[in-house]
Amino acid sequence: MEKKLLDRITSDAKVCGGKPCIRGMRIRVVDVLELLASGSTTQQIITEELPDLEEEDITACLLYAASKVNHPVLVTA
Numbered sequence: 001m002e003k004k005l006l007d008r009i010t011s012d013a014k015v016c017g018g019k020p021c022i023r024g025m026r027i028r029v030v031d032v033l034e035l036l037a038s039g040s041t042t043q044q045i046i047t048e049e050l051p052d053l054e055e056e057d058i059t060a061c062l063l064y065a066a067s068k069v070n071h072p073v074l075v076t077a
Helices: 002-006 029-037 042-049 055-069
Strands: none
Touching: 002 055, 029 042, 029 055, 042 055
C-alpha cells in the first residue's frame, strides 16, 4: 500500500523545476506540507485549498516527507 501511495509523487524537470509534485500536477509536496503545518486539516485542503487533490495524495505527501528524513546517520569516532 505504501509503495502505491508513493507512486502518486512525481518529479519532472519540466514541472515546477523538478520539485516533487502530486500526480504530475503543479501542486508541490511542500505546498501540501506547509498547509498541514499551518493547521489546515486534510478535509480543508481537499475542499477549500486544493480541490484537485484526493485524501490519498495528502497521505502520500506525508509518507514522502517521512521517507526523506528517515535516513541513517553515521557517526565516526
